[in-house]
Amino acid sequence: MSRRFEEIDWRETPMGAISLRRRLDPALDVDVYEVKLDDEYLMSSLFTAAEVELARLALAELHEADLDVVVGGLGLGYTAGAVLDDPRVRTLTVVEALGEVISWHRRGVLPLAGRLTGDPRCRLVRGDFFAMVNDPAGLDPQTPGRRFHAILVDIDHTPRHVLHPSHDGFYTPTGLRRLAAHLRPGGVFALWSDDPPEDDFTATLAEVFPAVRAHVVRFANHLTGGEAANTVYVAGG
Numbered sequence: 001m002s003r004r005f006e007e008i009d010w011r012e013t014p015m016g017a018i019s020l021r022r023r024l025d026p027a028l029d030v031d032v033y034e035v036k037l038d039d040e041y042l043m044s045s046l047f048t049a050a051e052v053e054l055a056r057l058a059l060a061e062l063h064e065a066d067l068d069v070v071v072g073g074l075g076l077g078y079t080a081g082a083v084l085d086d087p088r089v090r091t092l093t094v095v096e097a098l099g100e101v102i103s104w105h106r107r108g109v110l111p112l113a114g115r116l117t118g119d120p121r122c123r124l125v126r127g128d129f130f131a132m133v134n135d136p137a138g139l140d141p142q143t144p145g146r147r148f149h150a151i152l153v154d155i156d157h158t159p160r161h162v163l164h165p166s167h168d169g170f171y172t173p174t175g176l177r178r179l180a181a182h183l184r185p186g187g188v189f190a191l192w193s194d195d196p197p198e199d200d201f202t203a204t205l206a207e208v209f210p211a212v213r214a215h216v217v218r219f220a221n222h223l224t225g226g227e228a229a230n231t232v233y234v235a236g237g
Helices: 049-059 078-084 099-106 113-117 129-134 165-171 173-180 199-206
Strands: 005-013 016-025 030-037 040-044 067-072 089-096 122-126 148-153 183-193 211-221 226-236
Touching (some): 005 099, 049 183, 078 089, 078 113, 099 122, 129 173, 173 183, 173 199, 199 226
Parallel strands (some): 148 183
């Protein structure tokens, strides 16, 4: 029998106090893992459909083999796990700013931890994704200037509701052009958002990428008994 509630970890970080908690959901009879930053919920293992679709929708745009992929934001690992489900993926580089989050996976305290750390294609890199995008050396510290077939990002709540003001510049045409410079020709950029599709941001993406789609991913919300939705933006061409 699982404990009804357990705080697995709590740490002060430069972005605030981050905590990992596990609780038993009595209605579903499953353990739910939740991450909070100060008083804000960042993620829950109850709602992972859009994180998985972030990977599936992006990789569906690519038709070659031997794919090199970056995921910005490790979290509970569901996007990274979905990337590894694609047998065409040759390498996966996951960039995470908080060493505490990487530690949870390396210590094996999360459900997908063994899957990620045990797959030789996957490498967890501690770093500020947004700063690395702005650096010509790029997103792979071991291979400066390396380009990727797909870059998937799930860090901020939305392009307008960011976790830190330093992230704002990424969601501008200038920031997205810097991101695009790290993609191979024909590469794909995909972004998770907690809000419905935003016309302004879709237009911003269209200034940089020839093809832009905003996918609404709907899923059951067990807390309300209804339905919820996230958005996955996919841009490339």
